[in-house]
Amino acid sequence: MLVYTLKRLFIAFLVALTVSLITFSLTYVAGDPATAIAGEAATEADIEYIRELYGFDRPILIQYAEWFLNAMQGDFGQSFYFKLPVADILFERLPISMTLGVCAITFAISLSIPLGVLAAMRPNSFLDRLALGISVVGQAMPSFWFALMLIVIFAVWYPILPTTGSESWEHFILPTIVLGYYATPAIMRLTRTGMLEVLGSDYIRTARAKGLPQHVVLFKHALRNAVIPVVSLAAVQFGFMLGGSIVIESIFALHGAGYLAWESIGRNDLPVVQAVVLIFSLFYIVLTFLSDLLNAWLDPRIRVG
Amino acid sequence: MTTTIANRGLPAAEDIVGPTPGQQLRRRIFGHRGLMIGGGILLVMFLMALTAPLIAPHDPYMQSLLSRVKPPVWVTGNWDHVLGTDQLGRDYLSRLMYGAQISLLIGFAAAFISGVIGTAMGVAAGYFGGRVDMVVTFLITVRLSMPVVLVALAVVALIGGSLTVVISVLGLLLWDRYAVVMRSATLQIRQMDYVAAAKAVGCSTPRILLTEIMPNIVNNLIVVATLEMAHAILLEAALSFLGMGVQPPTPSWGLMVSEGKDYILFESWMIMIPGVALFLLVLAINLVGDGIRDVTAPEARN
Numbered sequence: 001m002l003v004y005t006l007k008r009l010f011i012a013f014l015v016a017l018t019v020s021l022i023t024f025s026l027t028y029v030a031g032d033p034a035t036a037i038a039g040e041a042a043t044e045a046d047i048e049y050i051r052e053l054y055g056f057d058r059p060i061l062i063q064y065a066e067w068f069l070n071a072m073q074g075d076f077g078q079s080f081y082f083k084l085p086v087a088d089i090l091f092e093r094l095p096i097s098m099t100l101g102v103c104a105i106t107f108a109i110s111l112s113i114p115l116g117v118l119a120a121m122r123p124n125s126f127l128d129r130l131a132l133g134i135s136v137v138g139q140a141m142p143s144f145w146f147a148l149m150l151i152v153i154f155a156v157w158y159p160i161l162p163t164t165g166s167e168s169w170e171h172f173i174l175p176t177i178v179l180g181y182y183a184t185p186a187i188m189r190l191t192r193t194g195m196l197e198v199l200g201s202d203y204i205r206t207a208r209a210k211g212l213p214q215h216v217v218l219f220k221h222a223l224r225n226a227v228i229p230v231v232s233l234a235a236v237q238f239g240f241m242l243g244g245s246i247v248i249e250s251i252f253a254l255h256g257a258g259y260l261a262w263e264s265i266g267r268n269d270l271p272v273v274q275a276v277v278l279i280f281s282l283f284y285i286v287l288t289f290l291s292d293l294l295n296a297w298l299d300p301r302i303r304v305g
Numbered sequence: 306m307t308t309t310i311a312n313r314g315l316p317a318a319e320d321i322v323g324p325t326p327g328q329q330l331r332r333r334i335f336g337h338r339g340l341m342i343g344g345g346i347l348l349v350m351f352l353m354a355l356t357a358p359l360i361a362p363h364d365p366y367m368q369s370l371l372s373r374v375k376p377p378v379w380v381t382g383n384w385d386h387v388l389g390t391d392q393l394g395r396d397y398l399s400r401l402m403y404g405a406q407i408s409l410l411i412g413f414a415a416a417f418i419s420g421v422i423g424t425a426m427g428v429a430a431g432y433f434g435g436r437v438d439m440v441v442t443f444l445i446t447v448r449l450s451m452p453v454v455l456v457a458l459a460v461v462a463l464i465g466g467s468l469t470v471v472i473s474v475l476g477l478l479l480w481d482r483y484a485v486v487m488r489s490a491t492l493q494i495r496q497m498d499y500v501a502a503a504k505a506v507g508c509s510t511p512r513i514l515l516t517e518i519m520p521n522i523v524n525n526l527i528v529v530a531t532l533e534m535a536h537a538i539l540l541e542a543a544l545s546f547l548g549m550g551v552q553p554p555t556p557s558w559g560l561m562v563s564e565g566k567d568y569i570l571f572e573s574w575m576i577m578i579p580g581v582a583l584f585l586l587v588l589a590i591n592l593v594g595d596g597i598r599d600v601t602a603p604e605a606r607n
Contacts, residue, residue: 011443011446014443015443015446015447015450016450018443018447019447019450019451022447022451026459026460026463029460029463029464136588136591136592137588139535139587139591140535140584140587140588140591141584141587142539142542142543142546142559142562142580142583142584142587143543144542144543144546144547144559144562145542145562145576145580145583145584148562148566148569148576148580149576149577149580151569152569152573152576156569156570156573236449239450239452240452242452243452243453243454243455244452244454246452246454246455246458246547247454247543247546247547250547258455261455261458261459262458262547265458265459265462265549266462266548266549268462270463273455273459276455277451277452277455277456277459280452280455281450281451281452284449284450284452285450288446288449288450
C-alpha cells in the first residue's frame with residue numbers, strides 16, 4: 001500500500017507540474033502580454049515599461065519557475081483589474097463554488113443511486129425506462145438552457161425562488177439542481193450496471209437462499225459492492241462540476257470562483273484566470289488521487305496490479 | 306411462373322440458410338427504435354442545414370427595426386415570420402436554419418480533429434505499450450485534470466472568438482475519450498491470433514495497424530465520435546452563450562439563447578426555440594451513437 005501510495009503521489013505531482021506549465025503558457029497564447037495589458041493607445045515606451053514592471057522581459061523559464069514557486073506558496077500575483085493579490089480575491093470566492101459543488105454532488109448522488117438501484121432491481125420495467133429517459137434527456141440538454149428554463153418556471157411563471165446572487169440558501173436551489181442533474185446520468189448508469197452485475201453473482205443467491213429479507217440483500221450485500229466504482233466516479237464528477245460551475249454561476253450570478261473566472265476572462269485579467277484554472281485542476285488531481293487510494297484500499301487487486 | 310415452381314410445397318432458400326449477415330444487420334438497424342428516431346431527426350437537421358439558402362424564408366442577417374421581437378405564429382404572430390423575429394427584427398426561423406450549419410460544422414470538424422489526435426495516441430499506446438503507453442496515459446490524466454469549459458473559454462477569449470478558433474480549440478481539447486477508448490480496444494485486439502499471424506508473415510507495423518487493428522476498432526471509434534460531436538456542439542453553444550465563442554451576427558444557437566436571455570420575462574419563446582433545437586440535435590446524435598453501439602456490438606449492451 002505504501003509503495004502504491006508513493007507511486008500515485010509521484011504521478012499526481014507530475015500531473016500538477018504539467019498542468020501548471022500549461023496554465024502558465026496561457027500568458028503567451030495570444031502573443032505579447034505586455035501589449036495586451038497596455039491597451040490600444042499605448043506608446044512603445046509604455047509597453048516597454050509594463051514589460052519590465054511585470055517581468056515579461058526575462059527568460060520564460062525563469063518567469064515560469066517564479067510563478068510556480070509563488071503559486072505553491074499561495075501567491076498568485078496581482079490582479080490586473082482589482083490591483084489586489086489574486087489569492088485574496090480567489091479565496092473569498094472559492095467557498096461559494098465549493099458549497100455549490102458539494103450541494104450539487106449530494107443532489108446528484110441522492111437522485112441517481114436510488115434510481116440506479118431501482119432500475120437494476122427490475123430491468124426493462126417502467127422505472128428502468130424512466131431512469132433511462134432521465135439520463136438520455138440529461139445528456140442532451142444544454143446546462144445553460146436548462147438553467148434558463150428553470151428561471152422561467154420558478155422565477156417568471158411561479159415567482160417563488162430568487163435567481164441572482166448568493167446571499168441565502170434559497171439562491172443555491174436552482175444552481176444545485178442544474179449542476180447536479182448534469183452529473184446524474186453517469187452516476188445512475190454506473191450504479192445500475194454495477195447492481196445488475198452484483199445481483200447476478202453467487203453470494204447474492206446464497207444470501208437469498210439463507211432467507212435474508214430483500215432490503216438486507218439489496219443494501220447490505222449488493223449495494224456495498226456495487227457502489228465502489230461509483231465513489232471514484234463521484235469524485236471525478238465533482239471535479240468536472242467545479243469546471244462546469246463557470247456556466248451556472250454566471251447565469252445565476254453566484255459570486256463563486258467560476259463567475260470570477262468568467263468576469264476576469266472578459267476583463268483580460270489573466271492572473272486571476274490562471275489561478276482559477278490551477279486551483280480547479282489541483283482540486284481535481286487531489287480528488288482523483290484520494291479516490292485511487294480509496295479504491296486500492298478497498299480492492300487489493302489494484303495495489304498489486 | 307418461376308415463383309410458383311419455386312414455392313411448390315418446398316421451403317424457400319432463406320428458410321433453410323437463414324438470413325444473410327447483411328440482412329441481419331439491416332434488420333437490426335431498422336428494428337432499432339432509438340437509431341431510427343435519432344437518424345430521422347439528424348437527417349432533417351442535415352437537410353435543413355444543407356438547403357438553408359434555398360428554403361429559408363428570409364435573409365438571416367436582414368434587420369428590420371420596425372418588426373422587432375415579433376412572437377411566433379402560435380403565440381400571436383403571423384405566418385410571415387413563423388417563429389417570430391429577434392431583437393433586431395431578423396427572422397427567427399431563417400436564423401435557426403442557418404444555425405444548424407454552424408452547430409453541425411463545429412460538431413463534425415471538432416470531432417474529426419480530436420478523433421485524429423485521440424485515435425493516434427490511443428492506438429499507439431495500446432499497440433506499443435511500455436513507455437509509449439505511460440506517456441499517453443499521463444497526457445490523458447493531464448488533459449482530464451484541466452477544466453475544459455474554463456480553458457476553452459480563456460483560450461478563445463485570448464485569441465478572439467471565431468468559427469475557426471472555436472473549432473481548433475475544441476478539437477485540441479476533446480481527444481481524451483478517443484484516446485481512452487481506442488487504447489483499451491487496441492489492447493484487446495493486439496492479443497488476437499491474426500495480429501500474431503500478420504507479424505509472423507512479416508507485415509510492417511504501419512500495415513498491421515492499418516489493416517489488422519483499425520478495421521476492428523472502427524466501431525468503437527464511430528461511437529466515441531458521435532459522443533464527442535454532441536459534446537462539441539454543447540460546448541460551442543455554451544461558449545457562444547457566454548459570449549466567448551462564435552461572434553454575432555453569426556446565427557449560432559447558443560448565441561441566440563444568449564440574445565434572447567434579455568427577453569426572458571415576457572418572451573420566453575426566444576430562448577425556448579433555439580434551446581429545443583440544440584436539445585433535439587444533441588439527443589439525435591446520442592441516440593444514433595447508442596444505436597450504432599447496439600447494432601454493431603449487441604453483446605456490449607448493459
